[in-house]
Every structure is written in C-alpha cells, then in structure tokens.
Amino acid sequence: MAGAIADPVRRQILVLLKDGRLAAGEIAERFAISRPAVSRHLRVLRESGLVRAELVGRQRFYSLDPEPFTGLAAWLAQFVRPSGWEHHLDALETEVYRTRRERRSGAESREEHTA
Amino acid sequence: MAGAIADPVRRQILVLLKDGRLAAGEIAERFAISRPAVSRHLRVLRESGLVRAELVGRQRFYSLDPEPFTGLAAWLAQFVRPSGWEHHLDALETEVYRTRRERRSGAESREEHTA
DNA sequence: GGAAAGCGTAACCTATTAGTTACGCTTTTC
DNA sequence: GAAAAGCGTAACTAATAGGTTACGCTTTCC
Known part of the structure; x- marks a missing residue:
C-alpha cells in the first residue's frame, strides 16, 4: 500500500480518479509514458486495493476504492x-x-x- | 517524502522515534540488518526532512520532525x-x-x- | 597518546522497478 | 467474418534500492 503511493505516476492516477471513473485508455493518454506502462501501474494500484476495475464491453473503467x-x-x-x-x-x-x-x-x- | 515511508524499515524507525529521540546505534540494534544499512535509511529519512539529527559527543541522536x-x-x-x-x-x-x-x-x- | 566506541561513507552485488516494444485476446463495427 | 478498437501480458533493458563488508573520521576513556 505505502509502496503503491510511492510512485508519482500512480499518485497522479489516483488524483485523476478522484473526479470519477476513467477507462484505462483515458488514463493512459494523460501521461507521456507508454500505455502498457500505465497498464502496469494500474495493476499495482489494483493489487494494493486502491483502485477497482469494472469491465464494460472492451473497456476497463477504473475507480477509486477509498477504503x-x-x-x-x-x-x-x-x-x-x-x-x-x-x-x-x-x-x-x-x-x-x-x-x-x-x-x-x-x-x-x-x-x-x-x- | 512518499518514497521515504514506502520502506517498512523506515516506517518502523519512525514509529520508534515517536517515543523520543534515539541514538543511531540504539536504532540500529533493533533491526536484523547491518548498522550501515540502518545508517543509510536514516540518511533517507533525514534528506526527506522526516527526521533530524543532533550531534552529542560521538553520538547522533535522531528525532522526529512532524511537520x-x-x-x-x-x-x-x-x-x-x-x-x-x-x-x-x-x-x-x-x-x-x-x-x-x-x-x-x-x-x-x-x-x-x-x- | 593509544585503544576503543560510535557513526557515516565507499565500493560492490543483487533484486526490484519502471520503462519499452511485440504480441494476443475480446468486443465492437461494418 | 474480417478489421479495428481497447487492454492486458510477456520479454527484455536500464536504473534504482537495499543489503553487505571494508574503511575512515571524531570523540571518549585509561
């Protein structure tokens, strides 16, 4: 958990999600790094429970889990x-x-x- | 800052210092890792401003900086x-x-x- | 003054991390 | 049903982190 917050990109992702859910692609396009890189950041956030993914069609909407x-x-x-x-x-x-x-x-x- | 508390050893050091100041050696002997390893954790904490060192004789007393x-x-x-x-x-x-x-x-x- | 105590630093090694490109799997679209 | 859109995963690489031992610098002690 603490490790998940250590990375600036992940912290920024969390801030983005504060306004509501976003698809993986929408998150990725806000960063200069590649999409797979963002995808793995999302995985770290997911595994640490800070974020939840919701599958809608071919999209994956991410939202905060504040707990x-x-x-x-x-x-x-x-x-x-x-x-x-x-x-x-x-x-x-x-x-x-x-x-x-x-x-x-x-x-x-x-x-x-x-x- | 966020990176400083990402490490479990450093978090534990912070908890130790909550009860008051401790010399570097006193901190180090509470961990299984080597003294130089702890010394470098202390440096990280120092550089991130979470902790302050106070020289007394040949000892270095560390204390929390809560700000x-x-x-x-x-x-x-x-x-x-x-x-x-x-x-x-x-x-x-x-x-x-x-x-x-x-x-x-x-x-x-x-x-x-x-x- | 010399030995020892107390700490930090240097040099080195390994494991982890964050990035990249290539690729594969579903789901939508036409 | 084929193409494309949307994402995740795999494989690889470069940088970083955290550990160890060796060493050097002050300060205390006898």
Whole structure:
C-alpha cells in the first residue's frame, strides 16, 4: 500500500480518479509514458486495493476504492498532531482497540520480538 | 517524502522515534540488518526532512520532525470519504486495531492483500 | 597518546522497478 | 467474418534500492 503511493505516476492516477471513473485508455493518454506502462501501474494500484476495475464491453473503467487509504491515514495520524479528522482518529483509536480486544477475549498473544 | 515511508524499515524507525529521540546505534540494534544499512535509511529519512539529527559527543541522536507528515496527510485527505461517521468507524476499526498490534509486535510484515 | 566506541561513507552485488516494444485476446463495427 | 478498437501480458533493458563488508573520521576513556 505505502509502496503503491510511492510512485508519482500512480499518485497522479489516483488524483485523476478522484473526479470519477476513467477507462484505462483515458488514463493512459494523460501521461507521456507508454500505455502498457500505465497498464502496469494500474495493476499495482489494483493489487494494493486502491483502485477497482469494472469491465464494460472492451473497456476497463477504473475507480477509486477509498477504503485502503484509511489505513495509511490512521498510521500517519500517529505523527500528525491535533487537527482535522485525523485527530478524531487518534482519539478513537484507544476506544476502538479496547472494544475489539474485549470482544475477542483471550486469543492470540503475540509477543514482542526484536528481529 | 512518499518514497521515504514506502520502506517498512523506515516506517518502523519512525514509529520508534515517536517515543523520543534515539541514538543511531540504539536504532540500529533493533533491526536484523547491518548498522550501515540502518545508517543509510536514516540518511533517507533525514534528506526527506522526516527526521533530524543532533550531534552529542560521538553520538547522533535522531528525532522526529512532524511537520512534513502534514503534507502527506493533507494529500491523503483527498481520498478519505468525508461523510458518514458510522462508515468511518466501521471501516476504521480493523485498520486501527491492526496498527495498534503492529506497534506492539514491532515487526510489521503485513500490508499486502493482493486482491 | 593509544585503544576503543560510535557513526557515516565507499565500493560492490543483487533484486526490484519502471520503462519499452511485440504480441494476443475480446468486443465492437461494418 | 474480417478489421479495428481497447487492454492486458510477456520479454527484455536500464536504473534504482537495499543489503553487505571494508574503511575512515571524531570523540571518549585509561
């Protein structure tokens, strides 16, 4: 996931998709690189779950899947101080975790390990 | 910046520094890889502004610079659904829990669900 | 002053990544 | 049914990333 966002082309693709779904060709023609190159970027985005493909005829429409972003946002929230909804995330974190733990009482006691 | 957090070792270093400053050696001994390898990760983090080094005697203390995180957080905010607390909670629960668990186990080997 | 501690850098090797061209498979169009 | 449109995949190449060992520079310690 974090690796998927590391590439500038992929980040740009995500921004493009923010306005709605686009066919693979429509995405590709907005970049200087070859179409297969874009196609593989799309595959990376697909495999990391950031994007979903929808087959319509011979076209492949790509659209954002916002869910995985939340994970990174939550991770990032550790480092960002109080502002916006990230703060809410941070505040919720403890609560949510506690609830979870209580719910699944007594399983999986993963221990620390300094590899 | 985005490239800096793409690497799991570097992400882990950032998490370590969340609790306060650490000398280069203290950081390095928490990883299985060689000290020079960690040293170069630290350089990447330094050059991307996520971390700052402070020379004390023959030691180099590293500490977080939280400011650059805000930029990525802002970029990321574009993609997170702005509506629906319920949705947030539901979607976040798993992620937040996962983050917590990673924080405790210190390893982080997940993060690839490859649809 | 010399040994050792603490870190960074250099040189080198390998695995991964991002790009290219060539090609093949469906679906539409005429 | 043949041509063309739309996309993905394969094979290959060049660049980059991340790891290792060897080494050099300061600072502390005796």
